[in-house]
Amino acid sequence: MKFICEKQKLQEGISISSKAITGKTTMPILEGIYISAKDNQLKLIGSDMDVSIETMVDADIKEEGSIVIDSRLFGEIIRKLPNSEIIIETLENEIIQITCQKSVFNLVYMNGDDYPELPKINESLSVEVPQNILKSMIRGTSFAIAQDETRPILQGILFEVKDKKLNLVALDGYRLAIRTEFLDNDNDIEVVIPGKTLNEVSRILEDISDIVKITFTDNHILFNLSNTKIISRLLDGKFVNYSSLLPQEYKILLDVKKQELQNCIERASLMAKDSNSNLIKLDIQEENMIITSNSQLGKVREELNINLQGGEIQIAFNSKYLLDVLKNIEDDEVKLEMTSGVSPCVIKCKNTDNSKYLVLPVRLLR
Template identity: 85%
Template sequence: MKFICEKQKLQEGISISSKAITGKTTMPILEGIYITATKEGLTLIGSDMDVSIETKVEANVLEEGMLVIDSKIFGEIIRKLPNSQIIIETLENEIMQITCEKSVFNLVYMNGEDYPEIPKINENLSVEVQQSILKSMIRGTSFAIAQDETRPILQGILFEVKDKNLNLVALDGYRLAIRNEFLDNDSNIEVVIPGKTLNEVSRILEDVSEIVKITFTNNHILFNLSNTKIISRLLDGKFVNYSSLLPQEHKISIDVKKQNLQNCIERASLMAKDSNSNLIKLDVQDDTLVITSNSQLGKVREEVSVNLQGESIQIAFNSRYLLDVLKNIEDDEVVLEMTSGVSPCVIKCKNNDNSKYLVLPVRLLR
């Protein structure tokens, strides 16, 4: 194998493909990047068997071939080389030589034929979404993925295509995040994608209007960007019936400027940090929301103007759960809907119906 490639292009390809390499494997070959060189250019693959990322890199291939090279040392070497052309070729005794200007590295490589086969996806059932929209939807839900392993299905995000809508849903038992966008597609799809996969997808997606094609099988999902493919296994099992968790009615509605509320909660939460619950109390009277927090460190009181419809209410929350929601809402004004101090709070945009969040309150000891 022998090829010539621009350093920046090769470095970008290594960065993308190595996102799937976790280092938590009993197969040493999976700690490497699988490189194939053909007349069309280079293909780089990284995988941990659950997630595989394949990306194409422009190169002048003088001699075709394939090999596997340790991703960590290869990535470090390429990153530190001058911004110039790199020549990579295989020598005898499974040695790969990297030459760039006056730098020469000789590395031991592994046999490409020993690399596990990547799942083949038949691209029949598919949907298409703008990259920027999908990136925003993942960002707006992934924070609510369950972190504990007692219910594996909740470590994923529900990816649902229904009634010409794409819905992404995540919940962890304390909060629920729903994002939806119109999708001109009549398919009915319901799969659960590991949260880890979607976070990697989000890092590769760009804030552009270009399309990402998403294809499904019974066990896998494929995200096809122009030069990069991400293949992931799906989680087994049925996701929670999330629509049954949403209250059908409310007695209290509070309109508030999102940034004002977020700033007040961020300041109030400084006093709540010495407890695991990050407890803050909200007291709504007329058109004023008072936020307080008491701890061994001291106490704090914040006020923010609101528009209240309904009765006054006192309710307490884990401040982190509220802040996660507010940081991911893209509207300037939010609406908080409640029924009592012990029932869930629904938070949504005032001027946009593409997101809905539910947060459970903390019960206060009387």
């Protein structure tokens, strides 16, 4: 095998494919990047068997072949080489030579034939979503994925297609995040994708309107970008019936400017950091919301204007859960729907209908 490639292109390919390499494997070959040189393109693959990422890089192929090379070391070498053409060729005794200007590295490589094959995905059942929309939907839900390993299904995000809508749903027992977008597709699909997979997908997606083709089998999902494919196992099991968790009615509705509320909560939470609950109290009055927090460090009081319909209420929250929601809402104004100080609060955008969040309050001791 021998090829010539621009450093920047090769470095980008290594960066993308190595996102799937965790190092937590009993198979040493999975600590490496698979490189195949053919038809004036390099195919780079990284995998941990649960998630695999394949990306293509243009190169001048002098001699075809395939190898596997330690991803960490190879990535470090390429990153530190000059911004110039890199020549890579295999020598005898399973040695690969990397040459760039006056730098020459000789590294041991593994046989490419020993690398596990990627799952075969029959691209029949698929949907198409613009990259920027999918990236925004993942960002707007992934913070609510459960970290608790006792319920593995909640460590994923529900990917649901029905009634010409795509819903992404995440919940962890304390909050629920739902993002919805129109999808011109008549299929009914319901799968649960590991949160780790979607976070890696989000890092690779760009804020552009180019299409991502998403294909499903019973056990796997494939995200197909122009030069990159991401294949992941799906989580087994049935996701929670999330629609049953959403209150069907409310008694109190308030409108508030999102950034003002976020700023007040961020300041109030500074006093709440000495406890695990990050407790802040909201005293919702006719025209004002008063936010307070008391701790051993001291106390804080914030006040902001609101538009209230319904009665006054006192309610408390973990400030982190509210901030996670507000940081991921793209609207300038938000609506808060409540019924009592011990029932869930639903947060929505005031002017758009593509986001819905539920946060459980913290019970206050009387």
